[in-house]
Amino acid sequence: MKNRLLAILFLTASLSSCSEFLNLKPEYQISDQSFYQNQNDFETALVGVYSTTRGLYSSSNIQYMTELTTDNAEIQWSSPSADEMQMDQNGVTPTNAFVRAVWSSCLYTISQSSNILNRIDAVNFDQTAKNRIKGEAQFLRASSYFYLVRLFGNVPITNQTFSSPAQVSSADLTLKPQEEVYKQIIADLTSAESLLPVALNADKTRASQMTAKTLLAKVYLTQKSYDLAATKLKEVIDAKQYSLVADYKALSTNGNTNLAETILEVDFLSGQSLGNNFSAVFTPAITSMAIFPNNLQGSGRIVPTLDLIRSYEAADARKAISVNDSVTLIGGRKSYSRYGLKFVDFKAVDLSDGTVAFTILRYADVLLMYAEVLNEQGKTSDALPYLNQVRQRSKLTALAGLSQADTRLALERERRVEFLYEGHRWFDLVRTGRAQTVLNAHYASQKLNFSVQDFELLFPIPQTEIDLNPALKQNTGY
Structure with a gap:
């Protein structure tokens, strides 16, 4: 045995x-x-x-x-x-x-x-x-x-x-x-x-055919094989197995399992060493804060930059759902401190044992990848409607009349705020050849004396x- x-x-x-x-x-x-x-x-x-x-x-x-x-x-x-x-x-x-x-x-x-x-x-x-x-x-x-x-x-x-x-x-x-x-x-x-199986898998922690198609499309996109990526992404879209959820907040709060938008997720269970540490890592290391049961303290290890917070458009509904710059203290007073809200289990009694599921692949990524490949194929006017589906969910106006170069930048901005904390930003910047330009400008703006060199892309x-x-x-x- x-x-x-x-x-x-x-x-x-x-x-x-x-x-x-x-x-x-x-x-x-x-x-x-x-x-x-x-x-x-x-x-x-x-x-x-x-x-x-x-x-x-x-x-x-x-x-x-x-x-x-x-x-x-x-x-x-x-x-x-x-x-x-x-x-x-x-x-x-x-x-x-x-x-x-x-x-x-x-x-x-x-x-x-x-x-x-x-x-x-x-x-x-x-x-x-x-x-x-x-x-x-x-x-x-x-x-x-x-x-x-x-x-x-x-x-x-x-x-x-x-x-x-x-x-x-x-x-x-x-x-x-x-x-x-x-x-x-x-x-x-x-x-x-x-x-x-072709049929949609009701358990989104397991792969089905569209899961494989979505990842294969991301692989082709990374290789800049835009025709092949476009084919796979269109197959996922035309299958109509997934759709954007109306409420962006539902994607990253308690009970976010097996949603219509989710293609692949990781579920967590508290009390059995099967939880996650997002609640500790994404929230401030302030001993007197009162945002968790028993006034637990976060660790402030991965918190949003001021630049990230300022990157949201004024009307973007995702900002209040994704980040905060004011923490409630014991006694009710507020204190300035930036922290993440997505995937944080605000019901957790152990901040290293959270239960909010993590999304690996979701339909918004399919739409934005498809917009990217169409734009790279010179079909910018065809690309914008797919970008706008994601924007309009977040109460933003539709974009129109953009050049190919402007659409690239619009997609970069959109992916940044749409997928915050979902593990996309580094890969997106490296894939598009923008990592050094964007990150080195960020460090310079903060008067930080370090940069990304060529070899550090790996x-x-x-x-x-x-x-x-x-x-x-x-x-x-x-």
């Missing part, structure tokens, strides 16, 4: 990180005689893969790397860690804990997914269920590779299942060119698209991985 439980938890001695390749323990090795014998075993294993992805979001690791590194957010407390300051000042080093956490989490998800895919065809059970499981595993593997290639550039590609240290030692774990990584991502998502490979695996080569500049 002990070995079976360990099998469920670890799903083989696999790549939690490259360092763990070299520390395989016999009790972690999976036995084909005790597991992966029927549909239930594979369903259990798949739940384990989804559980692994939770760590990317529950501890705000994605927000540290994609929001705190941008003009959206800053640290606002007196004793930040060196790792947090590196993110805030774009001075990230190879020993940074957030870098390693994301690297390890993604590689572990890739390994778990591969374990399922490498074994499932050898077991006989219902083909429809088998196809769904394979499609979900391929989607999760592709999603993790997509994070890795955008954050780190060249990364290892391995779809092997390891059952001994000898197999690990003989494997090719060198960094592969980004083109090969994208080829793997597209292959996985294309296969997942064909295997996953993050460093974790040093611990390079120390333990000489086959890995550090990214240039680190």
Whole structure:
């Protein structure tokens, strides 16, 4: 029984990180005689893969790397860690804990997914269920590779299942060119698209066909393959499985699960170590504030910049829903302090155990991506209606008569406020080639003596991985 439980938890001695390749323990090795014998075993294993992805979001690791590194957010407390300051000042080093956490989490998800895919065809059970499981595993593997290639550039590609240290030692774990990584991502998502059910999945924590199409479109957009991206996005739009919710606030407050706009989400549960820390990280480190039960104190680690707050148009309904610059203190007095409202559980009795779901993909992103690809194809007048659907939900007037260049900037501004705290800002700026222009101007306006250099558009490979695996080569500049 002990070995079976360990099998469920670890799903083989696999790549939690490259360092763990070299520390395989016999009790972690999976036995084909005790597991992966029927549909239930594979369903259990798949739940384990989804559980692994939770760590990317529950501890705000994605927000540290994609929001705190941008003009959206800053640290606002007196004793930040060196790792947090590196993110805030774009001075990230190879020993940074957030870098390693994301690297390890993604590689572990890739390994778990591969374990399922490498074994499932050898077991006989219902083909429809088998196809769904394979499609979900391929989607999760592709999603993790997509994070890795955008954050780190060249990364290892391995779809092997390891059952001994000898197999690990003989494997090719060198960094592969980004083109090969994208080829793997597209292959996985294309296969997942064909295997996953066409019908809308009522449980938005699980992938279905439109989930795969949406991520594949984002991959094509990132590669500037606008024709391919447009095709996939139009398929999602024409399927009419999703729609914008009327109330923007509903997207990021208690009870925000399985909404009509949501394409993929991560749910959280309090009281069982399955919550998130958004309520602590996004709110002020003020001991006398009275915004939570029992007057709990936040940590001020990822709070909105003044520049972000000023970026909202005057009539934008999202501003009051997303950010605040006035905190209520015990006794009722107000104090100036900027903080985030989205995904904060204001009912939480433990600020590291919040229950508000995190949205990974949603329909507003589909609309704005489609507007972007149409604009890049020279179809600016066709693009604006999709941009305006998102604007008008937030009580803003429709845009008209913009040039292609002006539409690019309008989309950049729109995505910034629409997806605050959702892990898009860094990727958006890098994808459009605007990261250095925007971020360096932001630092200069704050009279801050640091900037984003060319090599810093990629993050460093974790040093611990390079120390333990000489086959890995550090990214240039680190």
